Amino acid sequence: MLDRLFSESATAEEKTELMSLLDKPDHDEVVKQYLDAAWGNVPLPQQLNEAQSASMLSAILSRQETPVVPLTTTRNYRTWYRVAAAILILAISAAGYFLLNRPGIQAGRAPLAQKSSEPKQDIAPGTSGAILTLANGSTIVLDTAADGNLAQQGNTRIQKNGGTIQYVSNGGELAANAINTIRTPRGKKFQLRLDDGTIVWLNAASSIRFPASFDRLSRSVEITGEVYFEVAKDASRPFTVKVNDMQVQVLGTHFNINAYDDEPAVKTTLLEGSVKVNNPVSGKMLVPGQQAQLAAGGSLQVKNGVNTSEVIAWKNDLFSFNNTDVNSLMRQLSRWYDAEIVMPKNIEPVTFNGQISRSANISDVLKILELTEEISFTIQGKKVIVKM
Numbered sequence: 001m002l003d004r005l006f007s008e009s010a011t012a013e014e015k016t017e018l019m020s021l022l023d024k025p026d027h028d029e030v031v032k033q034y035l036d037a038a039w040g041n042v043p044l045p046q047q048l049n050e051a052q053s054a055s056m057l058s059a060i061l062s063r064q065e066t067p068v069v070p071l072t073t074t075r076n077y078r079t080w081y082r083v084a085a086a087i088l089i090l091a092i093s094a095a096g097y098f099l100l101n102r103p104g105i106q107a108g109r110a111p112l113a114q115k116s117s118e119p120k121q122d123i124a125p126g127t128s129g130a131i132l133t134l135a136n137g138s139t140i141v142l143d144t145a146a147d148g149n150l151a152q153q154g155n156t157r158i159q160k161n162g163g164t165i166q167y168v169s170n171g172g173e174l175a176a177n178a179i180n181t182i183r184t185p186r187g188k189k190f191q192l193r194l195d196d197g198t199i200v201w202l203n204a205a206s207s208i209r210f211p212a213s214f215d216r217l218s219r220s221v222e223i224t225g226e227v228y229f230e231v232a233k234d235a236s237r238p239f240t241v242k243v244n245d246m247q248v249q250v251l252g253t254h255f256n257i258n259a260y261d262d263e264p265a266v267k268t269t270l271l272e273g274s275v276k277v278n279n280p281v282s283g284k285m286l287v288p289g290q291q292a293q294l295a296a297g298g299s300l301q302v303k304n305g306v307n308t309s310e311v312i313a314w315k316n317d318l319f320s321f322n323n324t325d326v327n328s329l330m331r332q333l334s335r336w337y338d339a340e341i342v343m344p345k346n347i348e349p350v351t352f353n354g355q356i357s358r359s360a361n362i363s364d365v366l367k368i369l370e371l372t373e374e375i376s377f378t379i380q381g382k383k384v385i386v387k388m
Contacts, residue, residue, distance in 0.1 A: 121363075121379040121380065121381065122361045122362060122363045122379065123337045123338075123339050123361065123362040123363075123379065123382060123384075124337075124361055124362075125336065125337065125358055125359050125360060125361060125362070126186075126187040126188055126189060126204055126336045126337065126338070126358070127143070127187070127188060127189075128143060128163035128188065128189060128190060128191075129141075129142060129143030129184070129185070129188040129189075129190060130142045130143070130182050130183060130184045130185075130188055130189075130190035130202065131182070131183050131184075131185070132150070132158075132165070132180065132181070132182050133180065133181040133182075133183070134151055134153065134178075134180055135153060135175075135177075135178035135179055135180060135212065142160065142165060142182075142190065143188070145160055146160070147160050147161055147162065148160065150165065153175045153178040153180070153212040153213075154175030154178055154212060154213065155169050155170050155171060155175055155213060156168065156169045156170070156175045156178070156195055156212040156213045157170065158212070163190065163191060164190070164191040164192060164193065165182075165192045165193070166192065166193035167192070167193065167194055167195040167212055167213065168195065169195040169213045175211065175212035175213045176211045176212075176213060176214060176215040177211070178211060178212040178213075179209060179210070179211055179212075180209070180210060180211070180212055181207060181208070181209045181210075182202065182207065182208050183206070183207040184202045184203070184204055184205065184206050184207070184225070185204070185205065185338070186204050186205045186334075186335050186336075186338040187204055187335075187336060187337060187338035188204055189201070189202060189203055189204055189314075190202045192208075194210060194214070194219075194221075194232075195212065195213040195214060196214055196219060196232045196234060196237075196239075197232035198219075198229060198230065198231045198232045198239065199229070199230040200227060200228070200229055200230075201227065201228040201315045202225070202226075202227055203225060203226035203227070203228075203314050203315075203335070204225070204335040204336050204338075205225050205260070205335045206223065206224060206225025206226050206227055207223065207224045207225060208221055208222070208223045208227060209221060209222040209223075210222075214237065216237070217237060218237055218238060218240065219234070219237050219238070219239040219240065220239075220240045220241075220242065221239075221240070221241055221242070222241075222242045222243070223241060223242075223243050223257060223259065224243070224259060224261075225259060225260055226256070226257065226258045226259065226260060226314070227241075227256070227257055228254075228255070228256045228257075228312055228315050229241065229250075229253075229254065229255055229256075229257075230254050231250050231251075231252050231253050231254070231255075231273075232252060233251060233252025234251065234252065235251055238250065238251055239251065239252075241257060243257060243259045243266060244259060244266060244294075245279050245280055245294075245298070246259075246266055246268075246277060246278065246279050246294050246300075247277070247278045247279075248268055248275050248276070248277050248278075249275065249276045249278065250273065250274070250275045250276075251273075252273060253270065253271075253272055253273025253274060253275055254270075254271040254272040254273065255268060255269060255270045255271060255272075255273075255275055255286075256268070256269045256271070256308075256311050256312050256315075257269075258311075260331075260335075262331060263328075263331070264295065264296065265293040265294055265295045265296070266293070266294040267291055267292070267293050267294075267311075268286070268291065268292040268294075269290075269291040269306055269308060269311045269312075270286040270287065270288050270289070270290055270291070271288055271308045271312070272288055273288070274286065274287060277292040277294075277300065279294055279298060279300050280298070281298055281300070282300050283300075284300055284302050286302065288308075289304065289305060289306055289308060290302055290303065290304055290306065291303045291306040291311070307322060310322050313355065314332075314358070317357060317358045317359060318355050318356070318357060318358060319332060319333075319336075319355065319356050319357075319358055319365070320354075320355050321351075321352045321353055321354050321355070322353055323351045323352075323353060324351055324352050324353070325349075325350075325351050326343075326347060326348075326350060326351070326352070326375065326386075326388070327343065327347065329352055329369075330343065330384075330386065333362065333365065333384070334384075336358060337362045338382065339362060339382050339383065339384050340382060340383045340384070341383075341384050341386065342383060342384065342385045342386060343386050344386060344387065344388055346388075347388065348374070348388045350372075350374050350375070350388075352369070352372070354368075356368060362379070362384065363379065366379070366384070374388065375387070375388050376388075
């Protein structure tokens with residue numbers, strides 16, 4: 001059964017049965033033998049020394065109930081592994097199972113520090129929620145609104161179902177002049193379906209401005225923050241996204257736009273189809289795997305070979321770090337946990353690689369980062385103080 005868990009082919013029932021078996025002390029030796037056998041297949045740069053191995057195995061067998069992260073750090077352009085590959089981490093939590101050699105992961109899983117009986121300060125992760133502002137200026141708090149019909153604008157009915165809303169046009173008079181806005185505060189995310197069938201995901205601290213129903217000639221929206229689109233195909237009506245001084249034009253495609261004000265560039269990443277990115281000076285056509293970067297000065301550059309899974313990890317409830325500098329990493333945490341981050345004046349040139357569930361409390365994320373021995377944190381209410 002361990003082999004099936006390793007290959008990620010185990011069923012939910014098998015995983016539950018395995019958790020029950022491994023919870024019994026008389027199975028510890030079997031688990032240790034399996035880990036020892038698998039350990040030999042781990043590349044040497046990822047292996048731990050004897051003391052670290054014993055500590056990790058102890059944590060695994062004690063069945064920590066918190067999410068874990070595969071993590072590496074890079075300092076001064078030199079890659080080195082402070083947290084090596086744990087062969088198996090059993091985490092009975094919303095984060096599920098993190099297994100060695102999942103695609104795209106370079107480092108292994110590190111156990112968290114031993115639990116303390118003392119109460120600790122913590123910040124819960126973000127949740128689904130947003131604020132809808134209708135054309136008449138009235139607002140609806142979507143996270144507390146009941147499922148069902150929320151409003152009617154012209155020919156368009158606004159419906160809520162769980163963590164998403166959809167605009168459903170019934171024919172008749174169009175509501176193209178009824179401009180709506182959906183805004184996610186810090187610590188919230190949301191999903192909606194526009195009246196043409198386009199699906200939109202909003203990350204924390206983001207917004208989209210759009211008509212209740214598109215007209216017969218074009219489809220145009222405006223965004224802030226970070227938004228992922230799956231645009232419904234309609235060759236007769238191009239779809240345009242406006243953000244600051246940039247426009248993205250498509251017919252039907254999947255793409256992500258990161259346009260936070262505190263980021264160094266507006267980044268448009270294409271996953272499927274094709275898009276044209278325009279600014280007042282130039283325009284670029286993108287193919288899947290490319291990213292257009294519009295710098296603050298107005299220059300538009302295209303980056304090839306982008307890891308699109310990393311770009312849209314937020315949509316799939318993951319943090320994904322790929323040579324991510326500490327400032328960028330902490331900005332992501334700040335938005336999702338609605339936390340104030342206090343950074344030291346002199347920042348070490350250290351970057352991070354890895355993944356962790358966005359359903360983890362912030363203390364779990366910070367503990368993982370602290371295992372690199374590069375950084376430490378103190379939580380004071382909604383404030384996180386960073387030390388390097």
